[in-house]
Amino acid sequence: MAVDTERVAALTRELLVAIGEDPDRPGLRETPGRVAQAAAEMYGGIGQDPAAPLAHTIDVSQGPAPETVPTGAVLVRDIRFRSMCEHHLLPFEGRAHIAYLPHESVVGLGSLARVLDIASARPQVQERLGEQVADALEHGLGARGVFVMLDAEHGCMRTRGEKRPDSSTVTIAARGDLATEAARAEMAAYIIIGAQNAATDAAAVKGR
Template sequence: MAVDRPRIAALVRELIEAIGEDPHRPGLTGTPERVATTWAEFFAGVGEDPAAPLAHTISVSHGPAPETEPSGAVILRDVLFRSVCEHHLLPFQGRAHIAYLPGEKVVGLGALPKVVDVLAARPQVQERLGEQIADTIATALDAKGVLIVLDARHQCVTTRGGRQPIASTVTIAARGTLAEPAARSEIVALIGSGDQESA
């Protein structure tokens, strides 16, 4: 379902009036349309299938390189994402770290950020976003295990209320064998080692 831009623009004009401003003054005349375009981008994932980027899989045992069958997890670190908090409609943004233990199917690494993009482009809370990413990868790839770590800064924390500009929120979602404490600890340590390398 496409975002209704004309309706958003009309509502933004009302919102501008509701805060005591004039939507017809020069600085605000184009604002409703600009906000509508922004929201169309921010919420492009509403109604989209997050598993679609994972549709093209590669067989581990019968694929182009069966001799390279992975014996451990595939980890993709530092996937940048942004979303909108559904509580205040303020953005949050950060990094997603994705790990999965393949079964019979793998995907090209470029497909994983697309899953994050689809699920992040809708009103969200960080905890649910991580769970949805984990579920999508686990189900679509029939993975033996999945671990998702999200580290994000929320404008509802950094710019309002307590105004903590450098505070970040870390959440973890785990499935299958990567939900076991030892396996999870190993993956989290590998993800953390990337921070030291880039420092």
Template sequence: MSVDQPRVAALVRELIEAIGEDPARPGLVGTPDRVAASYAEFFAGVGEDPAAPLAHTISVAHGPAPETEPSGAVILRDIQFRSTCEHHLLSFLGIAHIAYLPGSAVVGLGALPKVVDILAARPQVQERLGEQIADTIATALAARGVLVVLDASHQCVTARGGRQPLASTITVAARGALSEPAARSEIIALIARGGDPGTDPR
């Protein structure tokens, strides 16, 4: 399902009139079409299958000898995302950290940000977004455990109401073995280390 851009543009013209402005004045003439094009990007994930990027997996157990069994977590930190709060249609921007314990297969690391992008590109709340990312990865990869940490700044908090420009929201979604407090805390500690790969944090 794609965004009906002509319909969005017509509704934006009405909105401009409703706030007391003139959609025909030079500064606003192109605004309805620009907003419609933006909405097509912001909501491109509506109706899309978030598991599609995870369809091609790589066997962990089978490959060049010796064969092995998966053990530790795969962690991808600092995935930038943008979404739209469904309550005010204002943006929230943030960072996603994803960890999973593979079953018999892993997925290319570039697939994980695509899952985030698809699920973020629809009207959302942060709490649901994290849960949907975790469910998608857990199901599509038959992962033994999944942990998703989102840290985002919401315009509905920073730009309206209480106007708290420095406030951010952190949510955690966990599945399987990573729902256990000890396992979860170990992964969160690794995520929090930050820095360049291979850098000694001491």
């Protein structure tokens, strides 16, 4: 179901009136249309299956000799994402770290980001978002194990209520062989090491 941009624009105009603004003044005249287009992007994942990008897999058991099958996890770190908190319709955004244990097939790395894009393009809570990505990989890809860590800053925490601009929220969703305590610790360690290396590289570049 596509976002009804005409209705969103009309409702945005009504919202401007409701808060005491004049929607016909120059600065706001185009705002309803702009909000409608933003809504089409932010909520475009509603009704879509997050597992759809996993339909095309790559068989890595066949190829140049010697033939083999994957034995370790595939981990993609620092995937930027943004979504809208369903409680206040304020944005939250951050980085996702996604790992899975394949069988004989893997998926293009960009597909992992697209799974996240679809699941996040709807009113969400961070806890559910991570679980939906994990479910998509477990069932859509048949992964032996899945690990999803999200680290995000929330507009509702930064700009209203508690007003804690420096806070971030970390959630973890894990399935199968990557749900054990040891596996979760291993994945977290890889993510932390990656962040430390990135910080070291950035400091080295800055110091040149």
